[in-house]
Amino acid sequence: MTTTATLLLRLAAPLQSWGDHRAVLDARHTAAQPTKSGVIGLLAAALGRDRDEPLGQLADLTMGVRVDLPGTLLRDYHTVSDHRGVPLLSANLTAKGRQKPTSKPRYIQPTERFYLQDAAFLVGVNGPADFMKDLTAAAKAPACLLSLGRRSCPPTYPFVLSLTDSPLIEALTEQDWLASPHARTVWQRRNHSAAPAAIDVPATIDDPDGDTVLGDQPTSYLLGRNRHTTRRVTHRLITLSTGFTPAPDTPAGEEHDPLALLGW
């Protein structure tokens, strides 16, 4: 039996955007958490792999995502136009196979893109120990520029947290809460000055017996012919210590708690 290791990555940035097969027409949506396709693609970029190379050992990695700060959704209103001031092209083709300009000329096409703002995720990737060592070195000195789901979303420092021998779930549980001092202040403001000693954060972990099926296991990144298959995951809660000093008369995060009168 080969030994395994877990690489812990911190995916936190002003903006992130994780495509989830809903890129329909003019809207680019984001998933609520990093997708496996996005994270494996990011690691492949760190290794300097080409899009047409087979995934190899990257395809067999096990991934877990811990949502330390879920972030908020940003909708970006976006327009497309031609800088020469000519009409945009339509889907109709000429006899030579060129796109015709829009008849009833159209100069601006509005689109929308969605981003996660100020989110912080802890991503654990588990695989054979020797391969994980190479992967960690590559993630620390990436061959290509890395981005969190979209080219316009670079990651912030520190990106690589550690490489441990612990199994995936233990590694995700042992790591401290990723919220920065400022993010902790913002968290408290959003939660009505609550100061609990510990909070529960959700985590999504690869599990062959899982109860949820996600369609983001990559099989090919070939441009225009990228393919995905499904994977099974479980959703669980991980208790983390916050570092707050709980005051006796501040609410424990729950705004209205009817069970407090019923002996809970």
Add this chain to the structure above:
Amino acid sequence: MTYLSRIPLAPLRTGARKLLGSPQAMHAAVLGAVAYHPDPGRTLWRLDADNPHRPYLYVLTHPQPDWTAFVEQAGWAVDHANAKPAVAAYKPLLARLQEGQQYTFRLTASPVMSTKRTELLNPTQTARQEAKRRNNDPSQRRSYRVAHRTTHAQLAWLTSRAHKHGFEPLPIPNTADPAPGIFPFTDTEPSPERIPDIRITRQNKHVFTKNLTDQTGARTGTTKVSIDTATYEGSLRVTDPIALARALITGIGPSKAYGCGLLTLAPPPPQNP
């Protein structure tokens, strides 16, 4: 016996998303918890999604509920103290209610009025009423149910009913701290008007289609259901424990199948010294 349950939902699960998006599906799933009881009576529920990443479902059932199937579908399928449904008997609270006690409360209700003023109807309702009138349908002589949509009318709807339900809203204390970033109110003259401590924290509109059936249960068509809801929060003083207990058990207002009407009490906020 009556039980209050709190079930944490896992919003990333497909089953939970279906329930969060559809009051009809949620109602069906909630009734599943008391499905094996011959006469479960009226079940009330409310979705508290203050934190959309950690929504809670509160349910009041008369028989003891079994949330196993519900959790398999939409809950956290993990062994964690904060992920499991909490079920508490309601009787201790009902027995403890006494005149003069103070509590904070939360209620999601569908404030409506009945009116004969046809100008308040929308085009669809007007067409329906016209059809009834042409067919000489006796039901057209009844008043029409119209939703309150403004905050003012929705607040008045609850304050005017408070006495009937056995409570009165507490006034906002004059010594209340100003909101963050607002200068303190320097006028020392106390306001003669008592401002009731009831606020609307959320307003929602649900529109969905519902199957119509005849007496044999066969489907005869569909109709559009539209519900305007308001979530009230505030503090109250008990004036009539019996009436309040009835309101707690049977709910307040219409659309009780769709997550409206469940009133819950919580301990009063700590008093400012």
